[in-house]
Amino acid sequence: MLDRDEDILKAAEDWQKAGRGVALATVVETWGSAPRPAGSSLVINDEGTFLGSVSGGCVEGAVVTEAMDVIESGKPKMLEFGVADETAWNVGLSCGGTIRVFVEKVG
Amino acid sequence: MKLEILHELNAERAARRPVILVTDTESGEQRLVKAKDFATDPLRAELEKQLRMGRSANVEAGGKKLFLNVYAPTAKLVIVGAVHISQALAPLARSLGYDVTVVDPRTAFASPERFPDVPLVAEWPDTALPPLNVDPYTAFVAVTHDPKIDDPALLHAFERNCFYIGALGSRKTHAKRGDRLRAQGARESDIARIHAPIGLAIGAVSPSEIAVAIMAEITAVLRLPPKEKEEAA
Numbered sequence: 001m002l003d004r005d006e007d008i009l010k011a012a013e014d015w016q017k018a019g020r021g022v023a024l025a026t027v028v029e030t031w032g033s034a035p036r037p038a039g040s041s042l043v044i045n046d047e048g049t050f051l052g053s054v055s056g057g058c059v060e061g062a063v064v065t066e067a068m069d070v071i072e073s074g075k076p077k078m079l080e081f082g083v084a085d086e087t088a089w090n091v092g093l094s095c096g097g098t099i100r101v102f103v104e105k106v107g
Numbered sequence: 108m109k110l111e112i113l114h115e116l117n118a119e120r121a122a123r124r125p126v127i128l129v130t131d132t133e134s135g136e137q138r139l140v141k142a143k144d145f146a147t148d149p150l151r152a153e154l155e156k157q158l159r160m161g162r163s164a165n166v167e168a169g170g171k172k173l174f175l176n177v178y179a180p181t182a183k184l185v186i187v188g189a190v191h192i193s194q195a196l197a198p199l200a201r202s203l204g205y206d207v208t209v210v211d212p213r214t215a216f217a218s219p220e221r222f223p224d225v226p227l228v229a230e231w232p233d234t235a236l237p238p239l240n241v242d243p244y245t246a247f248v249a250v251t252h253d254p255k256i257d258d259p260a261l262l263h264a265f266e267r268n269c270f271y272i273g274a275l276g277s278r279k280t281h282a283k284r285g286d287r288l289r290a291q292g293a294r295e296s297d298i299a300r301i302h303a304p305i306g307l308a309i310g311a312v313s314p315s316e317i318a319v320a321i322m323a324e325i326t327a328v329l330r331l332p333p334k335e336k337e338e339a340a
Contacts, residue, residue, distance in 0.1 A: 009120070013113050024108055028132060028174040029165055039163030039176050076135035102132055102174065107110045 008052040012043040012106050021046035022106040023067035027054045027099050028078075034097035043106075046071050054101050055081070067103050076104040112139050116178065123180035123242055127154050130174045132165075150175075159330060180244040181206055182329070185269075187232060187260040188251035189216035192275070195318035196248070197225045203322060205246070210235040212256065232260040246271040246325045248305065252280075258287055265297040271328045273305040273321060302328075 009024075016022045025042040027034070035056035042052040042060060044067040054063055059081045070077055079101045112128070116139055119126045125142040129150065145154045153166050153175065163176045184200045186193045189211035197207045208226045211217040217229040228235040241247065247264040249257040252275055261284075264272045276284065281303040288298055306320030307327065 009113065009117055012108075013110070013117050016110055016113070026130075026174075026176060028130075028163075037163070038165075038174075078132060102130065104108055104130075104135055106108050106113055 008041055008043050011051050015043070015045045016107045021071035023070045023103055024106055025054055025063045025067060025079075025101050025103045028102045029100040030097060031099075032097040034099045036099075044068075044071075055099060059099070059101075063101055063103065070103045070105050074105050076102065078102055108137060112137055115139055120178055120180070123240075123244055125158055125177075125179045125244075127158060128176040128178065130176065131171050132174050133172060159332065161330075180242075183208070183239075183241070183245040184325070185210065185236070185239060185241055185245055185247050185264075187211065187247075187249045187256060188253075188275070189213070189218075189222060189227065190250055190252075191314040192250055192317050192321075194221060195315040196250075196321060197222060199315075199318050199322050200325075201225075203326070208239055210239075210260070211251065232256060232263060236260065236263045241267040241269060243268045243270055245269045246273075246329075248273045248275075248321060250275040250305070252276065254284065254287060258284070258291065261288060261301065262291060262293060265293060265300070271302065271325045272300050273302040273324065275305050276303055278304065 012022050012024055023044045025044065027036055027038050027040045030038055036054055040054055042050055042054045042063060044050040044064050048064060050060065050064055053060060063079065066077060066079055080098065082098045116126060116128060119141060127140050128137060129140060130137045140148055140154060142158065145151055148154055150168060157164050157175050157177050158179060161177060161179050166173050166175060182205050184205040184207045186196060186207065186209045189209050193209055197209060200207045208228060209217060209222055210228045210232060212229060212231045214229045217227045219227065241263060247269040249260045251257050257274060261272065261274060274284065285298045302324060306317055307323045309320050311317045311320040
């Protein structure tokens with residue numbers, strides 16, 4: 001319950017139907033004080049436009065880059081990130097968490 | 108994710124029906140399980156547990172690593188009665204993630220000054236409730252103390268199968284309410300669904316404490332497995 005990621009999956013569908021290459025990144029596992037829970041998602045299109053989040057902002061850049069490869073190859077990828085203390089401090093996040101993010105192509 | 112799956116997922120979410128997306132995180136294979144199909148699914152126990160908790164999780168089944176992504180509708184809270192308790196209840200429920208609407212035909216009560224930022228409908232329940240799309244993911248509380256307002260509202264909540272129905276009033280008041288609702292065609296099983304006196308018994312005195320007792324009870328009904336739920340109530 002309490003799903004607030006409403007428009008992210010809608011955007012994924014709309015972008016795909018509009019002919020864009022689209023990838024969906026989903027947090028599938030977290031350890032420690034990860035900023036976003038499992039199930040949180042980020043949708044990315046082949047222009048580099050993205051919506052949603054898988055962290056508080058620290059790893060989205062890297063996920064978007066990886067998503068470009070996934071859109072190109074069509075093969076899903078599992079990414080793992082430690083939320084570095086320094087980066088976390090800069091964006092005001094809790095420290096020390098680790099997340100695994102599943103990136104897949106839509107369509 | 109296949110476009111068909113994404114399309115179906117969005118359609119189910121738009122219709123406020125819970126679904127769980129099961130992904131094999133090694134092969135990328137996926138399937139979507141609708142709540143109505145949980146009972147016949149091999150992952151039945153896991154699916155039911157994760158939906159109840161509203162939490163996505165990893166499970167291992169048949170040698171496969173599966174990620175269960177839970178998509179449950181945003182819970183709603185409909186408060187009938189723009190009374191003092193409601194002024195504490197509305198912001199509390201919002202902080203817990205509920206979409207809150209307050210209904211009260213008495214405009215002196217249902218005023219924006221008393222309920223800043225809360226959607227208010229200053230109409231009688233018969234007019235106010237149908238457009239709110241009250242459903243099984245809605246908690247429903249009737250707190251006006253006025254049978255003319257509370258009774259038709261409760262009848263609507265029965266019809267829409269709200270996951271929680273609560274009404275303000277002592278046992279004595281509630282017994283009289285039962286008689287009135289029966290006379291209006293309510294079934295015994297409907298009346299038994301009303302939580303009254305409303306809220307968990309925590310000795311609440313002030314309106315804010317009563318609001319806490321109500322949200323605690325709603326949370327228990329939402330999250331506890333059926334057996335423990337009975338013990339808490």
